[in-house]
Amino acid sequence: MDSGIECTLSKFTDDTKLCGGVNTLEGRDAIQRDLDRLERWACVNLMKFNMAKCKVLHVGWCNPKHDYRLGEEWIESSPEEKDLGVLVDEKLNMNQQRALAAQKAKCGQQVEGGDSPSLLRFRETPPEGCSGLGPPT
Numbered sequence: 001m002d003s004g005i006e007c008t009l010s011k012f013t014d015d016t017k018l019c020g021g022v023n024t025l026e027g028r029d030a031i032q033r034d035l036d037r038l039e040r041w042a043c044v045n046l047m048k049f050n051m052a053k054c055k056v057l058h059v060g061w062c063n064p065k066h067d068y069r070l071g072e073e074w075i076e077s078s079p080e081e082k083d084l085g086v087l088v089d090e091k092l093n094m095n096q097q098r099a100l101a102a103q104k105a106k107c108g109q110q111v112e113g114g115d116s117p118s119l120l121r122f123r124e125t126p127p128e129g130c131s132g133l134g135p136p137t
Helices: 025-044 095-106
Strands: 006-010 016-023 056-060 080-083 086-089 123-125
Touching: 016 025, 056 080
Parallel strands: 016 123, 056 123
Antiparallel strands: 006 016, 080 086
16 A cells, blocks of 8 residues: 555554645645555555545645545545544644533543544645744744
């Protein structure tokens, strides 16, 4: 699965993430080439990605928010994703996660851990000079 992958590929149980910089068109193209490689790998191994669980999280203030496809289908973009039980948004803000944890603690409920199963999610890193933590400088 990792052979020829240009971007960062992370695997955990049944969760796969592809991360790459998008500050140039070459970065965007590298992500798409890697998605094409993953799709070919899945076909060769008689597997299929669950497109309902495939999402793009565009991270950072200066992110150009490119569109990507897996096979013939376009991947939906999402304003936030859960990663190992932590809800993260496109500005790398975890305030909603903290509020949810505080609310559950008040009600005496246990804060859930883990991640819902998904077969492909990938995140883009912000372009150089841009940070997901504040407005462009």
